[in-house]
Amino acid sequence: MSDHRIMVGSFVALVSAMAFALNVVLAGKSYEYGANIHSLNLARAALFLGCLLVVVKLNRSQPAFTRRAHLLCAAVGVLLCIEMYVMLGAIQTIPVAVAILIFYTYPILIALFGWIAGTDRFSGKLLGLLGVAFGGLVIVLVDSPVKLRLEGLAYSAAAALVMAAMLITSERALQHYDNYQVLLYALAVVTTVILVMSMTIVDLALPATAPGWLFFTGSTVFYVVATFCLFTAVSLVGPLRTAIIDTTAPVWAIVFGLILLNQNLTVQQIAGAVMVVTAVGVHQYLKSRPDG
Numbered sequence: 001m002s003d004h005r006i007m008v009g010s011f012v013a014l015v016s017a018m019a020f021a022l023n024v025v026l027a028g029k030s031y032e033y034g035a036n037i038h039s040l041n042l043a044r045a046a047l048f049l050g051c052l053l054v055v056v057k058l059n060r061s062q063p064a065f066t067r068r069a070h071l072l073c074a075a076v077g078v079l080l081c082i083e084m085y086v087m088l089g090a091i092q093t094i095p096v097a098v099a100i101l102i103f104y105t106y107p108i109l110i111a112l113f114g115w116i117a118g119t120d121r122f123s124g125k126l127l128g129l130l131g132v133a134f135g136g137l138v139i140v141l142v143d144s145p146v147k148l149r150l151e152g153l154a155y156s157a158a159a160a161l162v163m164a165a166m167l168i169t170s171e172r173a174l175q176h177y178d179n180y181q182v183l184l185y186a187l188a189v190v191t192t193v194i195l196v197m198s199m200t201i202v203d204l205a206l207p208a209t210a211p212g213w214l215f216f217t218g219s220t221v222f223y224v225v226a227t228f229c230l231f232t233a234v235s236l237v238g239p240l241r242t243a244i245i246d247t248t249a250p251v252w253a254i255v256f257g258l259i260l261l262n263q264n265l266t267v268q269q270i271a272g273a274v275m276v277v278t279a280v281g282v283h284q285y286l287k288s289r290p291d292g
Contacts, residue, residue: 005237009233009241012233013229014248016242017246017247017249019225021250022218023218023222023226025257027040028260028261033211034205035216038197039205040216040220045187045194048223049190053184059180065185070185073186076169077185079162080190081190083163090153090155093149093151096256096263098148098153099156101137101250102159104250104276106164107164108133111130130279133276135272136275137276180231183227230246248281251273254273
């Protein structure tokens with residue numbers, strides 16, 4: 001792998017992490033101007049689906065899924081829909097930085113699943129990193145200057161669990177299929193589910209002002225940008241190097257949350273966040289080593 005390829009891929013991975021953090025922060029701003037979680041998720045899914053249709057068409061790749069693969073893709077779509085809702089639900093009730101920090105523990109959860117299932121060997125180093133990450137989270141949660149609602153914490157934890165389940169399902173059962181085709185199928189499921197919900201049991205609320213539309217559109221666009229950059233980075237430098245850089249998203253969430261939402265963390269909380277980000281990043285690095 002050339003140095004230029006590594007540099008470009010690392011930069012794209014960094015853009016993905018920043019875009020993901022920014023999209024969540026902008027979602028919080030769009031709520032302030034009248035949008036709700038249903039309209040934002042529908043806009044994200046529809047835009048993402050349209051972009052994927054173009055990509056798949058340009059690649060001239062034709063889906064050749066088995067019946068089992070169809071069912072698994074549908075399952076990935078359902079999990080993605082749940083993850084979108086619980087993640088955006090979390091930022092309605094707790095600071096964005098805390099929500100994303102809890103969400104980005106999902107690589108540790110994947111490692112735990114591998115140990116329990118017996119597919120990955122037990123590692124004392126990774127167990128120690130798990131302890132560091134857990135300790136950092138405790139510091140962040142206990143030292144909060146505002147009372148953190150249990151509902152928001154539960155949403156964030158659920159988002160991490162669902163993300164881990166979705167990646168395990170797609171990586172282990174759908175690894176031989178084109179990623180964009182799998183995503184296209186999953187987004188079709190998500191869009192259909194939200195459309196049916198909006199026509200039956202929920203109401204779509206859109207921003208009431210021009211600034212609200214700016215935040216709404218920004219959140220939608222940056223969500224798509226983050227995901228496409230993530231896949232591009234994986235194709236350039238591989239999933240492990242990409243994952244290491246992607247774990248900086250909580251740091252960017254702290255920065256953007258302070259600038260746009262005036263959501264500040266204490267010095268102790270920042271130290272706890274550094275513990276979590278470092279533990280997850282080192283975990284990803286160890287996985288990238290042959291003896292990890």
